[in-house]
Amino acid sequence: GAVVSQHPSRVICKSGTSVKIECRSLDFQATTMFWYRQFPKQSLMLMATSNEGSKATYEQGVEKDKFLINHASLTLSTLTVTSAHPEDSSFYICSASPKTQYFGPGTRLLVL
Amino acid sequence: GESVGLHLPTLSVQEGDNSIINCAYSNSASDYFIWYKQESGKGPQFIIDIRSNMDKRQGQRVTVLLNKTVKHLSLQIAATQPGDSAVYFCAETHQGAQKLVFGQGTRLTINP
Numbered sequence: 001g002a003v004v005s006q007h008p009s010r011v012i013c014k015s016g017t018s019v020k021i022e023c024r025s026l027d028f029q030a031t032t033m034f035w036y037r038q039f040p041k042q043s044l045m046l047m048a049t050s051n052e053g054s055k056a057t058y059e060q061g062v063e064k065d066k067f068l069i070n071h072a073s074l075t076l077s078t079l080t081v082t083s084a085h086p087e088d089s090s091f092y093i094c095s096a097s098p099k100t101q102y103f104g105p106g107t108r109l110l111v112l
Numbered sequence: 113g114e115s116v117g118l119h120l121p122t123l124s125v126q127e128g129d130n131s132i133i134n135c136a137y138s139n140s141a142s143d144y145f146i147w148y149k150q151e152s153g154k155g156p157q158f159i160i161d162i163r164s165n166m167d168k169r170q171g172q173r174v175t176v177l178l179n180k181t182v183k184h185l186s187l188q189i190a191a192t193q194p195g196d197s198a199v200y201f202c203a204e205t206h207q208g209a210q211k212l213v214f215g216q217g218t219r220l221t222i223n224p
Contacts, residue, residue, distance in 0.1 A: 006155075032210055043201060043214045044156070093155050100146060101203075101212055103155035 002028050004096050006104035013084055014112055021079045021107045023050075023094030029074035030096035035067075038091040038106075050077040050094075084111040124221045131189040133218045135202035138183060142204040146212070147176060147187045149198045156201060159187070194222050 003026040013019050023033055031052045036044040048069055049057040056069035068080040077096075081088055089111045095101040125131045137145075143164035148156035162169045162176045162185075169176050175188040185202050199219050203212040 004155075034211070043216050046211060049211065095155075097210065100158060100161055102158060103148070106153070106155045108153070 002026075002096070002098050002102040004094065004102050004104040006092075006094055006107050008107060009105060010108040010110070012110045012112065015085050016083055018080055018082045019084055019109060021081075021092055021094075021109075023077045023079070023096070023104055025075045025096040028096070028098040030077075030098070031074060033071060033077040033094055033096045034101065035069065035077070035079050036093045036095065038093060040091075044093065047079075052077075081109065084109070086111045121216065122219045122221070124223060125192050126223050127192060127194060129192055131187075131192045131196070131220055133187045133189075133200050133202075133220065135185040135187075135215050136183060137185065137202075137204050137213075137215075139204065139206065139213070140183065141206045142213075143206050144204065145176070145178060145185050146203045147174075147185075148201045148203060149196075150201060150217075151198045159200075189220075192220075192222055194224075196220060197222050 005024045007022045011019055033050040035047045037047050038044050046059050047062045050069045050071040052071045052074055058064045066082055071077040091106050091108055093103055093106045095103045146161040147159040149159050150156045160171045160174050160176050162178050167178050173190045177186045199217045201217045202215040205212050
């Protein structure tokens with residue numbers, strides 16, 4: 001299957017700081033990538049669709065100014081959590097799709 | 113609205129037995145379904161998929177059944193092993209859409 005990587009795997013930051021998470025498709029090009037958030041013992045919730053060369057599409061209730069997405073190349077999308085707060089602590093997962101969506105290993109964010 | 117749900121949030125089986133995980137969906141326009149396995153602290157891993165023009169598809173030790181009449185999807189795991197312990201999610205989408213809708217997940221535990 002296709003390989004999707006994420007970096008970092010875990011990050012701890014202070015409240016009010018910004019954190020950038022990278023998502024890369026390693027063996028295919030992805031014009032579209034997806035960003036999900038998952039709270040403990042819950043399902044995946046789609047946050048936004050990242051489109052190469054254009055603006056991301058955000059799901060209802062997701063603040064676009066807080067969760068900045070940049071998809072500057074066919075193999076890289078970044079999610080920046082701006083002015084992070086403890087309630088932003090979660091497991092962030094990206095996916096990309098040559099045909100079927102393949103997921104990255106996830107990034108555990110802890111905001112103190 | 114659209115929803116994909118599961119009948120059982122937890123399933124416990126004996127090692128070596130077969131496991132059946134169920135999923136219900138409500139969007140009759142859905143035509144593509146995927147099962148993912150998620151181990152603790154990791155991203156979802158693709159298991160098997162099925163399109164609506166099929167009612168059964170088999171992989172290695174796994175079988176997916178689709179009943180479009182009652183909008184029901186199941187994942188069968190043969191000879192369940194300790195390594196099968198995980199949370200299993202069904203996801204659905206429809207032609208032309210890229211977004212996946214995830215079910216709530218079923219935790220599968222294996223008794224020795």
